[in-house]
Amino acid sequence: MKIGLFTNCFPDKSWEETCRITSEAGIRGIEPGAGGFPSTGHCKPSELLKSEDNIKEFIRTAQKYGLEIYGFDVQGNPLHPDKGYAEKHRKDLEDAIELAGRVGAEVVNCFAGCPGAAEDDPYPNWVCCYYPDYFSKALKWQWEKKIVPFWNEMVLKARKYGVRFGFEMHVGDSVYNVHTLLKLREMTGAEEIGACIDFGQLFVFGMDPIACIKELGKNNAIHNVHTQDTKINKQAIALKGVNDYANYSELNNRSWVFKLVGYGHGAETWTDIVDTLRMAGYDGYLTIENLDALISAEEGLKKAVKFLNSIIFHESAGDRRLE
Numbered sequence: 001m002k003i004g005l006f007t008n009c010f011p012d013k014s015w016e017e018t019c020r021i022t023s024e025a026g027i028r029g030i031e032p033g034a035g036g037f038p039s040t041g042h043c044k045p046s047e048l049l050k051s052e053d054n055i056k057e058f059i060r061t062a063q064k065y066g067l068e069i070y071g072f073d074v075q076g077n078p079l080h081p082d083k084g085y086a087e088k089h090r091k092d093l094e095d096a097i098e099l100a101g102r103v104g105a106e107v108v109n110c111f112a113g114c115p116g117a118a119e120d121d122p123y124p125n126w127v128c129c130y131y132p133d134y135f136s137k138a139l140k141w142q143w144e145k146k147i148v149p150f151w152n153e154m155v156l157k158a159r160k161y162g163v164r165f166g167f168e169m170h171v172g173d174s175v176y177n178v179h180t181l182l183k184l185r186e187m188t189g190a191e192e193i194g195a196c197i198d199f200g201q202l203f204v205f206g207m208d209p210i211a212c213i214k215e216l217g218k219n220n221a222i223h224n225v226h227t228q229d230t231k232i233n234k235q236a237i238a239l240k241g242v243n244d245y246a247n248y249s250e251l252n253n254r255s256w257v258f259k260l261v262g263y264g265h266g267a268e269t270w271t272d273i274v275d276t277l278r279m280a281g282y283d284g285y286l287t288i289e290n291l292d293a294l295i296s297a298e299e300g301l302k303k304a305v306k307f308l309n310s311i312i313f314h315e316s317a318g319d320r321r322l323e
Helices: 015-024 052-064 083-103 133-161 178-188 199-205 209-218 234-240 267-279 297-311
Strands: 002-006 029-031 071-074 107-110 164-167 193-198 222-226 229-232 256-259 285-288
Touching (some): 015 029, 029 285, 133 164, 199 256, 209 267, 285 297
Parallel strands (some): 002 285, 071 107, 107 164, 193 222, 222 285
16 A cells, blocks of 8 residues: 545645655645646646646646656546636546546546536536435436446546546535445446545544445545545534535534544554455555644644554555465
């Protein structure tokens, strides 16, 4: 297993500066934000794709610091009812797919998107309940008319460039748990569709990370991993549950907040996660994603690397057998 970094925690740093900081922290892989909601300050695919020299220079900068560019992150909503909004995020996604193929990156991490409930809706509609039946009818329309047709198109582009998708199962998105991830995989019939397991999101919904890893692993659907954590506010959840629209800055009032790995759940939880990932056949990058409002980006990076280095497997187990 290897440690990687999702670069969104350094929006004020240049690509070279971010590579330097990442390398000095002892990391050997990097995952730049490449459009959608994440900043494109480190990587703007539309500009890089204008010339082969641009791409080569981008790769050279990472290689100068001993870094592998193993993925790109385009967390957006290409299904937004606002056509201009959706088109921008679609273009970001398509450019990232092409760039990943040309750079040799394995995965493009993304959101599935959230459409409206009808053609004339002005805003996305996150349907997460069955009754009254207008919800289930809207959900059926979303999947059949918007979600599946769009991702059928994107799968063809991914195949052209030899890359896979890692879907974050994210709050407010059409794919928000293992069931909806595997539903999209089944409805498209595409093995290119798999999970970018962001454990912070699983903790939000009260899902069991071990059960999720096992189910996704059984389906060969783990394409990337983000080691984000979540702190649960039991007092707030007791009164309002986990669906919480309070601003992220209201740290004391929210039902949950994103935390640096190890600061929401302890080492025992995370060693179980690492163990189960290896049993499920995943031996790739564990990506640091730091959205913790209580710690600086650089200190958070150092602490996350120290924590992960203490629990991950650095070597292959070989052909060990217990007699």
